[in-house]
Amino acid sequence: MYLEKLSVLNFKNHSESRLNFNSNINCFVGGNGSGKTNLLDAIHYLSFTKSFFIKQDSMNVLYDQDFMSIEGIFEKDHKTELVQCAFKTGVKKVVKRNKKKYDKLAEHIGLFPLVMVSPTDSELLLSGSDVRRKYMDSVISQFDKEYLNTLISYNKLILQRNALLKSSDSNTANLSSLSLYDEQLAPLAHIIFEKRQLFLNQLAPIFLNYYKAISNTGEQVTIQYDSQLSEKNFLDLCIQNSEKDRLVKFTSVGVHKDDLIFQLNGHPVKRVGSQGQQKTYLLALKLAQFDFMQEALGYKPMLLLDDVFDKLDDNRVEHLMKLVDKHHFGQIFVTDTHPERSKQIFNKINADYKLFHIKNGAIEKEE
Structure with missing residues (x-):
């Protein structure tokens, strides 16, 4: 193409x-x-x-x-x-x-x-977790329609759940209504979690190879997927945090809280990496994305x-x-x-x- x-x-x-x-x-x-x-x-x-x-x-x-x-x-x-x-x-x-x-x-x-490499990619290192989630979503959605549709449905339900929490008194939020949302969200959350985990497991070794090829150094780099669902299933998380959600009036747990952890020699890249190292890290990440997408799509x-x-x-x-x-x-x-x-x-x-x-x-x- x-x-x-x-x-x-x-x-x-x-x-x-x-x-x-x-x-x-x-x-x-x-x-x-x-x-x-x-x-x-x-x-x-x-x-x-x-x-x-x-x-x-x-x-x-x-x-x-x-x-x-x-x-x-x-x-x-x-x-x-x-x-x-x-x-x-x-x-x-x-x-x-x-x-x-x-x-x-x-x-x-x-x-x-396509894969876009831009100076604004630095936001992946420097900004909040929402930027890194959007990155994962953007990549996976280009070759996996089920993921994109699941993500759209999940985000809509989270907005509705949050609206219910905001419209209810913190002491009288309708538990039965919340549980109905939780039951609909649970299978969607687990699909998103599993697909993101698979994506990172396949992306990480390709990323390491590219970083070594571009930097030509012995620097140790890692990329890890951080999700609450790694420890507990979605419904258990919702039950354990239902009181907190009613107090803060938004959904505090789920895959909409996922993150990526970028490290260089055991420390956050954004803290210890030079401009050149940070740019090499991001470039290796995007080139690894290219390889991953080529494999998934069957063309470049x-x-x-x-x-x-x-x-x-x-x-x-x-x-x-x-x-x-x-x-x-x-x-x-x-x-x-x-x-x-x-x-x-x-x-x-x-x-x-x-x-x-x-x-x-x-x-x-x-x-």
Whole structure:
């Protein structure tokens, strides 16, 4: 699978841009704020029906305009696939595949999968557990529809359970109603738990191999799945915490409290890791995700690398490019502020690539 063409209209700082891509490596180069990353985000939009960075669609529309559209032509399974996403202020977003409108956007997730590597990935290390749960959900949902549907149902029930807790007096919350929610939530929670656990068990050894390959050091790294369901089943947790839930007026236990623990040499990466080590950790995590998804899907997802060369020393960049040189990955999209650096890197490994010079939200030239 690869993206042949991309057309954007009034998307962020691009009034109108049309690009024909190389099936291997495509590099967007230009200064900060030129619109390089916005093109990556447009590709992400075609895959997930939303921006990687800004979830509110109206904030992605070009200033002083009231609509935007993104169109992509893919080659998949020897067939041409057309994906169209459009949004107009005050009107519901429309996503079409081969000119047929989706009733539910969730039906599109996983059809044109990708892995996005971005400087904002640092939030995985630095922010709260909700960011890491969203990461797991995003990955697994791209190849497992049962997981996505189960997660949607679980989250809806949790919202309803929390609404009941908030609407009831802390001393008189309806125990029978809560137990009804708990019984519906329990099988969903265990499906989510088991699938997340399987995902991490398979991802961890791949992640370790990538970290060693990129860092070329003896640093010890680990990634662990932390869940309350590892110790007790969901119903027991609910019973034991029912009094607490009535007092705090929200559901305090369940898979919506899961987390990932990232460590370097036995300590949290966010505390002891240098910028280069943290970036290597996250890059290894995302490349491991790529391998995992390829195995699960049976084909290669797209790989989007935003500003990946920044904060990596020459040694780590060289080892990363050696991985690319092995043609292990499929279609790759890269952004860089230094055109000559990109050309030097890709020429060194004799890569088949296309260079797009971006300036003020427009394609200045191609190489």
